Amino acid sequence: MSEQETSREKPRSYLESGVNIALADQFVGRIKSLTGLTSSKDSSRLLPGAGGYAAVYKTDSGLNVACTTDGVGSKLLLCEELNRFDTIGIDLVAMCANDLICVGAAPALFLDYYACGSLDLNRSTSLIEGIVAGCKLADMLLVGGETAEMPDLYQTNHFDLAGFAVGFVGEGKLLTGQSLRDGDLVVAVSSSGLHSNGFSLARKLIPEGSPLRAELLTPTEIYVRPFLQVLNELGSDLTGAANITGGGWTNLLRLSKDCGYALKAMELSPVFEELARHVEPAELYRTFNMGMGFAVMVRSAEAARAAIDIFARAGFAASVQGHVKDGHGVEIDCGKTTIFLE
Amino acid sequence: MSEQETSREKPRSYLESGVNIALADQFVGRIKSLTGLTSSKDSSRLLPGAGGYAAVYKTDSGLNVACTTDGVGSKLLLCEELNRFDTIGIDLVAMCANDLICVGAAPALFLDYYACGSLDLNRSTSLIEGIVAGCKLADMLLVGGETAEMPDLYQTNHFDLAGFAVGFVGEGKLLTGQSLRDGDLVVAVSSSGLHSNGFSLARKLIPEGSPLRAELLTPTEIYVRPFLQVLNELGSDLTGAANITGGGWTNLLRLSKDCGYALKAMELSPVFEELARHVEPAELYRTFNMGMGFAVMVRSAEAARAAIDIFARAGFAASVQGHVKDGHGVEIDCGKTTIFLE
Numbered sequence: 001m002s003e004q005e006t007s008r009e010k011p012r013s014y015l016e017s018g019v020n021i022a023l024a025d026q027f028v029g030r031i032k033s034l035t036g037l038t039s040s041k042d043s044s045r046l047l048p049g050a051g052g053y054a055a056v057y058k059t060d061s062g063l064n065v066a067c068t069t070d071g072v073g074s075k076l077l078l079c080e081e082l083n084r085f086d087t088i089g090i091d092l093v094a095m096c097a098n099d100l101i102c103v104g105a106a107p108a109l110f111l112d113y114y115a116c117g118s119l120d121l122n123r124s125t126s127l128i129e130g131i132v133a134g135c136k137l138a139d140m141l142l143v144g145g146e147t148a149e150m151p152d153l154y155q156t157n158h159f160d161l162a163g164f165a166v167g168f169v170g171e172g173k174l175l176t177g178q179s180l181r182d183g184d185l186v187v188a189v190s191s192s193g194l195h196s197n198g199f200s201l202a203r204k205l206i207p208e209g210s211p212l213r214a215e216l217l218t219p220t221e222i223y224v225r226p227f228l229q230v231l232n233e234l235g236s237d238l239t240g241a242a243n244i245t246g247g248g249w250t251n252l253l254r255l256s257k258d259c260g261y262a263l264k265a266m267e268l269s270p271v272f273e274e275l276a277r278h279v280e281p282a283e284l285y286r287t288f289n290m291g292m293g294f295a296v297m298v299r300s301a302e303a304a305r306a307a308i309d310i311f312a313r314a315g316f317a318a319s320v321q322g323h324v325k326d327g328h329g330v331e332i333d334c335g336k337t338t339i340f341l342e
Numbered sequence: 343m344s345e346q347e348t349s350r351e352k353p354r355s356y357l358e359s360g361v362n363i364a365l366a367d368q369f370v371g372r373i374k375s376l377t378g379l380t381s382s383k384d385s386s387r388l389l390p391g392a393g394g395y396a397a398v399y400k401t402d403s404g405l406n407v408a409c410t411t412d413g414v415g416s417k418l419l420l421c422e423e424l425n426r427f428d429t430i431g432i433d434l435v436a437m438c439a440n441d442l443i444c445v446g447a448a449p450a451l452f453l454d455y456y457a458c459g460s461l462d463l464n465r466s467t468s469l470i471e472g473i474v475a476g477c478k479l480a481d482m483l484l485v486g487g488e489t490a491e492m493p494d495l496y497q498t499n500h501f502d503l504a505g506f507a508v509g510f511v512g513e514g515k516l517l518t519g520q521s522l523r524d525g526d527l528v529v530a531v532s533s534s535g536l537h538s539n540g541f542s543l544a545r546k547l548i549p550e551g552s553p554l555r556a557e558l559l560t561p562t563e564i565y566v567r568p569f570l571q572v573l574n575e576l577g578s579d580l581t582g583a584a585n586i587t588g589g590g591w592t593n594l595l596r597l598s599k600d601c602g603y604a605l606k607a608m609e610l611s612p613v614f615e616e617l618a619r620h621v622e623p624a625e626l627y628r629t630f631n632m633g634m635g636f637a638v639m640v641r642s643a644e645a646a647r648a649a650i651d652i653f654a655r656a657g658f659a660a661s662v663q664g665h666v667k668d669g670h671g672v673e674i675d676c677g678k679t680t681i682f683l684e
Contacts, residue, residue: 020461020491023461023463024461024489026463030467034474042450042483046483052486054486055453057451057508059405060405061401063401065508067486067506068486069455069486069487069488070455070488071455071457073490109397109399109407113411113412113504115413115504119366119369121368121372124369124372128373129376139384143388144397147366147370148415149362150416150542152545153500153502160457162455162488164409164506166407166508200492
């Protein structure tokens, strides 16, 4: 594959980097129609967790169980290239834990799937050390995992990782996105970099040898602790939360079909500045988090201040970057230009 | 990789097929020492589910939540070779659901991770159709999943699948293996073939073009419904259950350090007969299920008859193949020879 890559022009979109989001969306549509056919009495137990970030299942005991799965995409390949395996496990946990909290769940249990071409004991141990570190940050227990050595499927140094997370949604804590309304403020919480999305494109735009290349490996922030505090303290003044993953700022649109957003761009770190030199703004904001790793929607300026304080005490910069509005789509004021995503 | 394979002698063990179980065991040891360090107050909530087949977590509501993850190994590569993608999803669900029931959990929720080099809509839809079919057989809801298109990690036609399952353990239903004792009977429930383990070796021993090759794809049996009935009807006369996966008949040893097993071999289907032509008996029984897909341990002959009846009504052949005994290891009477696994 790498020969083919280097002989090509630099891609300017996610599609050109070999990842077809439109086709993926079509596939998701088919999955939905298939799973719709699983008409079980149990499906009435599924609660409308915000944005499909996690499935939420109501049990007879009154407890709501949330679960989700995610991977770290081709950030994996950068680990191999830079021979650094101790933090990608943090990314893996972060991707799942940050999804769980979007439905109001407190993360509790984590399991990993680790597949490789050849089991290297030191590298594998580093991977697990990262997962354990991530679990501590997310207050989760690593309770299981599967290690698969498949020499005929993965090249010797290649591997893949998937994470599975279970959390519990307390009484009255479920976030559905249904209470979002015109005028709610959007508190953007800063990301640590690309997190774990957009790497098929980013790896091609930030060349090997660039000082920014190693920075791409910075692990994904884990927002669990401050966010759960916001959830507890703000109550119904918290109207939604979005983990900004693949799809960039369009993730906000997952929460409700009935509203749009008017936002201004965040200040860009050098990595995002570099990406912006190659990619059109609309593609940038629908692929990367562009500095906003997580978004929290609140009812009032006072609630925004409270949320910002809580995040600040946990070491996260947060700021009001705009508001929810009637209509649809995400409008982003980028200074010189304004873009609109839908 | 395939050139390398065909230029080699046929492997006669799992190690020679490129999979190093001893190294994997060493890795699991390291994981255990690492996760032991996650000394959280929450770890006291982990219950001793039998054999580590699934993690069991006690919640404040009194409900016990079980979860597990698994893949289908290199059976995947056979799907590509035979261009048949509609049943491997059944295997994926089966691998997880059959693990969950070993701790006494009723499977409820399933999520999949699907990674590929290039998203082919028809193939991907077949994969999901298989997963949905498996979920129906296991009475689970498919509640989520992650699809990752990673052209630089997977070859165009390659893909990997991982499954994640959540179940609930009813009051008094937890199976721990601690009540197993000398004289308990072992009811072996027939497998449908190799299920989803040992394919790195089996694909090399049963050559392309062999009429047995397509048979290798037969989906893994899902034992959920009859087993849950056995669990309900037998109560404390059911003393253990083991899903026979990677590790073959040594899976029985996962349940308790304090007992061994005296068993006789099952009648072998043509696929297992063929494998037996190439592989030493001890290696055979520690790699493949050799006809026993699932084992149920019961206190009495009457309980064994009841279990066999329940499985028979669900279409599964089951028979008493031996008993639990003081000591350790699995002794298997293979007719001409007796082997001992530990």
